[in-house]
Amino acid sequence: MTFPTPATWQAQVKQTRFARLGEDIETDVVVIGAGLTGLVTAARLVRSGNSVVVMERSRVGSGTSGYTTAHVTALLDSSYHAIQSKFGKDAAKLVARAMTEAIDELEQLAQSCCKPRSRRTDLMS
Structure with a gap:
């Protein structure tokens, strides 16, 4: 590639x-x-x-x-509304939580192995 x-x-x-x-x-x-x-x-x-x-x-x-x-974001190609419409509210919440936890994990990993050159900004909180 x-x-x-x-x-x-x-x-x-x-x-x-x-x-x-x-x-x-x-x-x-x-x-x-x-x-x-x-x-x-x-x-x-x-x-x-x-x-x-x-x-x-x-x-x-x-x-x-x-x-x-x-940059890392919790936004997806499919909207949370589309996920909720197709799979239900609980599934959309699960996906949102998984995306947020993935960002948390990436931040912890970056902090454990190097000095991050950027900072995290939470727009959703």
Whole structure:
């Protein structure tokens, strides 16, 4: 996947190069992709006691995660009203809670491993 222009925030981050895997290893789980979704998945798996290997074809955050505006939101492609209409009010509430908890988890993960360069703004509270 090739993107024409790197995100502005990518230029501000020193990229760590990792060596190719040169031998057979044993692991519980292999996560494909070192973007936001892959790394959060890997972190959750490690916290639950699994040995995890993350495989990435290029650089960390070099795919879709690297070419976003670097913000996380609880808004979805489908509106909460559409979810409620199709699946009910409880399902819409569950989705909203899951999205909010995901943002909380990302913030905690960022604070535990590095000094965040941005701050969280809650417009919904």
